[in-house]
Amino acid sequence: GCSSLSSLVIPDSVTSIGFxxxxxCSSLSSxxIPNSITCIGDSAFYKCSSLSSLVIPDGVxxxxxxxxxxxxxxxxxVLPDSVTSIGxxxxxxCRSLTNIVISDSVTSIGRGxxxxxxxxxxxVIPASVTSIGxxxFAACHSFTNIVIPDGVTSIGxNVFSGCSSLSSLVLPDSVTSIGNSAFSGCSSLSSLVIPDSVTSIG
Numbered sequence: 001g002c003s004s005l006s007s008l009v010i011p012d013s014v015t016s017i018g019f020x021x022x023x024x025c026s027s028l029s030s031x032x033i034p035n036s037i038t039c040i041g042d043s044a045f046y047k048c049s050s051l052s053s054l055v056i057p058d059g060v061x062x063x064x065x066x067x068x069x070x071x072x073x074x075x076x077x078v079l080p081d082s083v084t085s086i087g088x089x090x091x092x093x094c095r096s097l098t099n100i101v102i103s104d105s106v107t108s109i110g111r112g113x114x115x116x117x118x119x120x121x122x123x124v125i126p127a128s129v130t131s132i133g134x135x136x137f138a139a140c141h142s143f144t145n146i147v148i149p150d151g152v153t154s155i156g157x158n159v160f161s162g163c164s165s166l167s168s169l170v171l172p173d174s175v176t177s178i179g180n181s182a183f184s185g186c187s188s189l190s191s192l193v194i195p196d197s198v199t200s201i202g
Contacts, residue, residue, distance in 0.1 A: 003027055006050075012036045017044050026050060029073075033057055040067055042087070049073055052096075058082050063090045065110065072096060079103050086113050088133065095119060104128050109136050111156075118142060125149055134179065138162050150174050155182050157202065164188060173197050 001023065007030040010017070014034065019041035022028060029050040033040075038059040043066040045051060052073045056063075058080040065087040068074060076099040079086075083103055088110035091097060097117045102109075104126040111133035114120060122145040125132075130151040137143060139162040148155075150172045157179035160166060168191035171178075175195060180202035183189060194201075 001025070007031065010034055010037070015039070017041060019043060020046065022048055024048075035059060040064060042066055043069065045071055047071075053077070056080055056083070061085075063087055065089060066092070069093060076100065079106065081105050084108075086110055088112055089115060091117060093117075102126055102129075107131065109133060111135055112138070114140060116140070122146065125152075127151060132156060132159060134158055135161065141165060148172055148175070153177075155179060157181060158184065161185055167191070169193070171195055171198070176200075178202060 002025050005025050006027045009032045012034045015036050016039040020043045023043050023046040026049050028048045035057040037057050042064045045068050046066050047070045049072045051071050063086045066089045068091050069089050070093045072095050074094045075096050078101045081103045084105050085108045089112040092112050092115040095118050098119045107128050108131040112135040114137050115135050116139040118141045120140050121142045127149040129149050134156040135158045137160055138158045141164050143163045143166050153174050154177045158181045160183050161181050162185040164187045166186050167188045170193040173195045176197050177200045
């Protein structure tokens with residue numbers, strides 16, 4: 001809630017950023033995170049609405065829940081190879097986010113991870129991902145293309161709900177179930193390939 005804090009350099013001696021550390025620092029536009037950081041806690045940058053770009057250091061393993069939620073000015077971000085999971089609502093309501101690079105080491109994308117990232121046009125999900133949470137890409141209105149990797153076994157509830165620009169999608173043979181309202185409101189979806197492996201549709 002330090003609403004007048006505009007920039008910050010974290011020294012190399014720091015190894016972790018705690019829960020809610022910079023929550024609602026609405027003027028924070030620049031922050032330098034050193035390579036010594038290995039952990040960024042839940043909601044650490046929640047509602048940092050002026051933060052436009054950020055470099056996550058190589059030592060960080062997990063992007064925890066709601067870390068960048070409501071960072072409405074964040075435009076692009078690169079996840080280092082060290083990151084293995086993206087938490088629930090990690091980038092939810094990052095409405096200016098146009099580009100994100102997910103490393104090949106990521107195995108799970110949490111519930112609502114990219115909810116309402118309305119400027120995100122496409123995303124590459126690496127083959128390492130086996131789990132995509134409910135509502136993960138819901139209300140990504142500009143989404144035109146996405147490739148689901150072969151390791152994913154289920155499409156959860158509301159995963160693509162409200163993706164009104166999504167025009168086509170091929171589900172891999174690994175998928176066995178499609179959740180409730182998975183494609184609700186996908187008004188441009190003209191082609192959907194559902195494999196024989198699917199045994200239930202919500």
